[in-house]
Amino acid sequence: MSAAPAVSPPIAGPRLRIGGRSIPLVLPKLGDPRLKLSATIITLTILGQTILNFQVSLPQILVCVLLCAAIDVVMTYRSAKVLVWPASGIQTGISVAFIFRVGGTRHGDFWSMRGLHIFVLVVLLSMVPKYVLRRNGRHVFNPSNVGLAWGLLLIGPSHVFSEHLWWKPLGPAVLFSMAVIFGGGWWVLRQVKMLPMAATFLAAFFVFIAALAVTGHTYWATWHEGKVGGSFYWLTIAMSPELLIFVFFMISDPQTSPKSQMGRNIYAAVTAAVAAGLIGLQNTEFGIKVAILSSLLVSCALVPLFDKAVRRVEDRRAGAEVEPWLSGPVGRQLAIAVRKPVVVAITVIAVAGFINTALLAGNDQIPLIERNLTGRSVQ
Amino acid sequence: MDEHPAHESVHASPGRRVATSVGLVVLIASAVVGSNLFGVRDSLFGSATPEPADVAASRVASKGASTATTAPTRTRLRSQPWWQQVTTLEGAGPTTAAPFTIDDGALQWRVKWTCQTGHLLVSAQGPHPVVDGVCPGGKEGFGNKTGPVRVKVTADGPWKLQVEQQVDVPLMEPPFPEMTAPGAAVLSKGSFYKIDQNATGTALVYRLADGSHVLRLEDFFVSPNSELEVRLSALKAPKSTEEYAAAPSELVTRLDVTTGALNFRIPAGVDPTRFGSVVIWCQLVHSAYGAATLGPAQ
Numbered sequence: 001m002s003a004a005p006a007v008s009p010p011i012a013g014p015r016l017r018i019g020g021r022s023i024p025l026v027l028p029k030l031g032d033p034r035l036k037l038s039a040t041i042i043t044l045t046i047l048g049q050t051i052l053n054f055q056v057s058l059p060q061i062l063v064c065v066l067l068c069a070a071i072d073v074v075m076t077y078r079s080a081k082v083l084v085w086p087a088s089g090i091q092t093g094i095s096v097a098f099i100f101r102v103g104g105t106r107h108g109d110f111w112s113m114r115g116l117h118i119f120v121l122v123v124l125l126s127m128v129p130k131y132v133l134r135r136n137g138r139h140v141f142n143p144s145n146v147g148l149a150w151g152l153l154l155i156g157p158s159h160v161f162s163e164h165l166w167w168k169p170l171g172p173a174v175l176f177s178m179a180v181i182f183g184g185g186w187w188v189l190r191q192v193k194m195l196p197m198a199a200t201f202l203a204a205f206f207v208f209i210a211a212l213a214v215t216g217h218t219y220w221a222t223w224h225e226g227k228v229g230g231s232f233y234w235l236t237i238a239m240s241p242e243l244l245i246f247v248f249f250m251i252s253d254p255q256t257s258p259k260s261q262m263g264r265n266i267y268a269a270v271t272a273a274v275a276a277g278l279i280g281l282q283n284t285e286f287g288i289k290v291a292i293l294s295s296l297l298v299s300c301a302l303v304p305l306f307d308k309a310v311r312r313v314e315d316r317r318a319g320a321e322v323e324p325w326l327s328g329p330v331g332r333q334l335a336i337a338v339r340k341p342v343v344v345a346i347t348v349i350a351v352a353g354f355i356n357t358a359l360l361a362g363n364d365q366i367p368l369i370e371r372n373l374t375g376r377s378v379q
Numbered sequence: 380m381d382e383h384p385a386h387e388s389v390h391a392s393p394g395r396r397v398a399t400s401v402g403l404v405v406l407i408a409s410a411v412v413g414s415n416l417f418g419v420r421d422s423l424f425g426s427a428t429p430e431p432a433d434v435a436a437s438r439v440a441s442k443g444a445s446t447a448t449t450a451p452t453r454t455r456l457r458s459q460p461w462w463q464q465v466t467t468l469e470g471a472g473p474t475t476a477a478p479f480t481i482d483d484g485a486l487q488w489r490v491k492w493t494c495q496t497g498h499l500l501v502s503a504q505g506p507h508p509v510v511d512g513v514c515p516g517g518k519e520g521f522g523n524k525t526g527p528v529r530v531k532v533t534a535d536g537p538w539k540l541q542v543e544q545q546v547d548v549p550l551m552e553p554p555f556p557e558m559t560a561p562g563a564a565v566l567s568k569g570s571f572y573k574i575d576q577n578a579t580g581t582a583l584v585y586r587l588a589d590g591s592h593v594l595r596l597e598d599f600f601v602s603p604n605s606e607l608e609v610r611l612s613a614l615k616a617p618k619s620t621e622e623y624a625a626a627p628s629e630l631v632t633r634l635d636v637t638t639g640a641l642n643f644r645i646p647a648g649v650d651p652t653r654f655g656s657v658v659i660w661c662q663l664v665h666s667a668y669g670a671a672t673l674g675p676a677q
Contacts, residue, residue, distance in 0.1 A: 153413035225573075349406070359414055373577070
């Protein structure tokens with residue numbers, strides 16, 4: 001979740017004097033939902049470093065947070081000549097560090113510098129689309145989501161992975177973490193009116209994953225002896241802390257989701273369907289996690305369609321003239337679209353994200369990695 | 380690259396148009412890399428698993444052209460490098476021996492040599508001799524050329540060369556004929572679980588018709604290392620190195636191959652029914668890598 005850096009310079013308020021210039025400062029407000037979100041993820045990060053055995057080091061976390069924040073500050077200052085507290089950038093950095101892992105990093109290596117360059121790359125993959133791919137003044141993709149999905153696909157399962165679907169055997173540590181996730185989710189989503197959207201996603205996703213479990217789908221995971229199947233398949237995917245974080249804090253980005261409640265519900269259901277469809281192809285935890293992340297690339301790219309669908313329904317209900325799906329012949333519309341670099345880029349990200357995720361299902365190396373049969377510890 | 384009407388991108392400044400084009404090319408290139416089509420991602424960044432290779436069907440390379448790999452199965456799995464017998468050459472005095480073949484996937488090859496009198500010189504189409512020794516004696520010489528190898532032997536007396544190649548492909552041995560003969564039966568079996576390292580597969584203890592025992596490991600993988608041992612432990616299910624080390628155990632065999640299907644004769648005098656589990660022990664680091672609890676065969 002992040003917000004567009006659209007800021008107007010405050011007339012009054014704190015200012016910073018640098019080299020004779022007085023620069024307005026915009027500091028965080030306590031009511032900002034992004035602060036609540038950061039507080040939740042930071043709490044989970046601390047739990048990860050202490051009781052959940054997360055394989056991430058402090059330098060890896062700091063690089064993500066500081067670089068995202070710096071990019072946010074610079075880009076906002078460049079456009080608005082205001083120094084804004086980079087709540088959005090910090091949120092993106094924390095989310096990347098919370099989910100992204102570089103193979104070979106061990107829990108407890110708190111000062112490991114391993115793979116810092118990879119974290120820098122993922123940060124850039126998150127922040128560049130945020131400022132470059134914009135539609136109606138808003139970024140198209142959730143920054144951490146696009147960075148994580150693209151980074152995992154680009155660098156590949158031999159070197160990187162995302163935090164495990166199931167952190168530990170069900171016990172006090174996991175239950176406490178789930179309480180933090182559900183509490184934080186409620187705290188944030190209630191304020192941004194996204195609870196119905198989250199509920200729609202979860203309801204659809206629970207059914208889809210149950211159908212996959214019943215039809216015998218299984219997956220390999222490093223943390224499980226043998227394949228994960230049956231009810232444990234459903235539990236570890238549908239109730240995965242990672243999935244819940246994705247639902248509560250990633251697809252619920254107000255900047256990248258539809259404007260209307262109905263549009264958000266459609267968007268949530270489509271995201272769940274795409275995620276489940278891609279998950280159904282996968283037989284590894286790596287593939288399933290990338291499938292979840294990639295589903296949002298597809299649905300974020302389709303947000304204008306969801307908005308238009310809602311407008312058409314509302315027009316029809318109001319008895320007004322219904323806006324057509326296309327404002328001209330298909331061929332002409334396509335010709336116009338391909339001349340817009342941003343449309344081409346969005347299409348490439350959504351389509352390639354989907355296809356490349358589907359291709360993971362045929363990668364015979366990933367099951368060996370998940371089963372620790374490569375002779376070296378990748379995850 | 381905000382979304383603007385088409386004419387804006389057409390009339391953008393040259394610098395912006397170049398940057399946009401470069402950005403799109405980079406994006407499409409990254410999408411192609413991310414697809415890993417034709418192994419492009421693995422080529423660029425490396426892979427955790429090697430290219431598929433044929434497994435070995437025997438500890439002895441096939442007769443004639445002594446390739447390491449005769450079984451049809453291909454796999455990305457690998458083993459701790461192990462030595463596979465290629466051929467044995469014997470003679471007296473100087474000769475050029477018939478060629479043997481070192482598999483293309485072999486890491487290296489060696490000659491274990493012995494000779495009786497004088498001097499032994501073995502060359503194999505390289506600048507340096509493989510063996511240059513004084514007789515009587517015996518030692519090892521190494522080569523790394525793969526494919527057909529013809530050795531030229533210069534000797535003053537009788538000599539013997541045992542050629543082996545080092546490979547890292549899994550070994551998939553079929554059961555010994557005695558294991559499927561009448562009177563043989565599976566006495567006990569169990570699945571491997573990890574202790575300090577990864578271990579998977581099944582352990583089966585056979586009693587043969589003559590009363591001797593064979594341990595067979597199937598679909599077996601253990602984290603590779605040298606100085607691994609297969610041992611029988613009195614414990615039913617050791618959970619840690621300390622727990623294992625505190626209980627009695629017996630050596631079955633040293634484990635040179637860490638992946639595949641393997642047969643080991645249990646030494647006479649070791650009664651497997653007195654033991655509860657099979658343990659893979661690393662003598663080098665004093666660590667129990669994994670174990671399989673032995674239970675009745677169904």
